[in-house]
Amino acid sequence: MSTALFHACIGILLCTMGLFAFIVHRHLLRRLLAFNVMGSGCFLLLVGLAQDGRGPDPVPQALVLTGIVVAVASTALALVIFRRWYRVSGEGQLPEDV
């Protein structure tokens, strides 16, 4: 197994763990962490799979850089909304009745 393929496999593992945690947990911080774990797994998969047996490829690396900025912005926005929500409701999770 090449290093790149190993990265891709770890990526799948991270994605799976993230998905499991995202579904199981209700607390918003845990769900955001799960989302970020999943995101990292996804980036690893993107870079690893593309470079397996083909050598370095700048395109997926650039895509991952773009993806990281997008993920950072989304996570930061989610945290801002979460803290505003916590401030008005005192709850760490969303109401379940909808």
Added chain:
Amino acid sequence: MTVQPATANLLAWLVMLPLAAAVLTMLLPLRLRAAASLVLLAPMTLLALMLGAALATHGPFVLALGGWATPLGIALQADGPAVGMTLLTVAISVPCAIHAAAYLRGHAEAEYFWALFWFLWASLNTIWMSTDIFNLYVGIELLGLAAVGLVALRGDAEALAAAMRYLLAALLGSLAYLIGVALLYGGHGSLSLAHLAQTDHAQATTAVALAAMSLGLALKTALFPLHAWLPPAHGGALTPVSALLSALVIKASFFIMLRLWFALAPPGLSTAATLLGLLGAFAVFWGGWKALRQSRLKHLVAYSTVAQIGYLFLFFPLAIGTGEAAARLAWDGTMLMLISHALAKAAMFLAAGNLILAIGSPRIADLAGIGRYRQFSLLSFGIAGVGIMGLPPSGGFGAKWLLMQSALAGGGWLWVAVLIGGGLLSAAYVFKVFRHAFIEGPKRDRFEDPPAALEITALVLALVSLMIGLAAHGPLTWLRLGTPFGVSE
């Protein structure tokens, strides 16, 4: 087809101008933001019309951004669906912007609404035109965050909870999509839809990628049973925001799904298509039933969106594996459904918002007596309701007629039953509003008077949604340009 750079650049102008407008409306003094936005609606409309004219004269064309041809660079394309959706976006956004300028006057939410509005428009145009699967990912992220921001704008606990729920759904959906991108690039070495369409998709890689992407996009489109985030977000947002979200935003992820299903055709596609159709059928009935059970007017309209999304997904079983004639009818019907739902639902949300302003309460039960005093607000709601129910001569009727013909041509009797049953349910919830509106209550004879701009924008949208059914033939021929369905009859 090669065209002059100036013509091809029209595509990119339709993204750059709204981005520049977003920066401008963020920096201008508060009192000028709405005015500047209203002024900028004119060049946006003009650009979209010029793009339409260019497509009519030259046929489909592409713009290689940065002068780098695909697969190295990113290309925007002007084909029938892309240009049609760009024009639809203008038709919805212009009335919604005029409505918002009146609706938000003097409200704190107006301060940042306009920047978000322009970001939303830029991302929608990107999604209609882009041919690059990673560029589409950035586009849906921009769209998702703009939409979440617009939902959160009211800032109270209910809006924040709705925005948070929406954001989680949007983020999970984008990740599922991105996993598909990783698999496709890993397997085929390209991000360009045109290149991916020419490669062999016999391996499981494409099937898994398409499944992950479809799942993510279905979550973003709020297909049953992934729809739980939609009613609080669309029902709880500011009225012009609800209209934009229901009319355009959910259509964007559906549109990407259409593009992907055309370009990638792994084996076993028709089973997956039937599954999507069944979920759509459930959506029609579940959404309709829940709409009927709502006590708040805008939540009723939001659940109606859940139901109407179901019709869009009937496209997949009607068009895949059924033969050429049935597929073309399904395409025409789905495009007309998409357009007429966008117009009618935007009109319905604006009208519902006006009724809520008039009665000063979000509850349907409080509409009692309004039929006597505010016929004008009720008229827009009613005309939009004609489109939602699918009665002639509305676009909704034409769309259901085409879909039904497609189902008959392909022998799908189940889908015929869904179309008829869904129509009856939508009639039930639209008439529920009217039943309450015409109750002669002795309690109340004074209602607020919404500003004329609010009433007129709702009425204009409602009338357009009605008329589109009469003039659908031309646009539908156009919308087939550059698609596998061709232009001939």
Added chain:
Amino acid sequence: MSRLRLAAAATAALGFALALALAVIERPAAVLNLPALVEAEIAGAGALHPITAVLLDFRSFDTLLEVGVLLLAVIVAYALREAQPDGPDRMGLDTPLLRAVISLLLPLMLLVGAYVLWAGATRPGGAFQAGAILAASGLALRLAGLRVGGLDRAWRVHALLALGLAVFVAAAVLPALAGHAMLDHPATLAKTIVIVVEIALTVSIALGLLALFRLAPPQVDGPVFEDRRSKPRGGA
């Protein structure tokens, strides 16, 4: 946590993992060799480093939208502050030790930030990495209770936040005005344009990240119960 939810999550995760594994095992040998294409065309691009060339030339439209995403997140954060004003800012820890350490580290951090930006042209580095380092130095300043002079006016901050996207859009539009495709810079100007865009991006990214940190309200006194309307109500 209900047993049902646990079972559903386990099933979903397992199915997901198996499908992905299948996709990886069965993947075809790629038809297209994009890295070779990048190498062939890099001489005409605005940067020598392949990743920077992909980010700021071949796929600059992605990067343009990505800058939009970051600015958008900041705008939403500002909008929420308007809807729900904050109390007094009590983020700073006013201890002499922290101040002393930061006054030593800050010049170094700024230097590293500038170097990473400059390095982006030829080796790993670039606007986002530099912006993140600058944001971290700004954060250190705030934690020490120090404020950057001149950034107390909202419109100045807004202008610097928007600078990156504004410069990028301007750079995209200029070739179109000269009759070329959008974002198609003439080879002689490409390097200059990439550098100008990168500098503007660094400033906006640094301030944007800092603003996102600052606009999540601190919880010094625990939650403020201003609005109880969100409590679960019966029915939907």
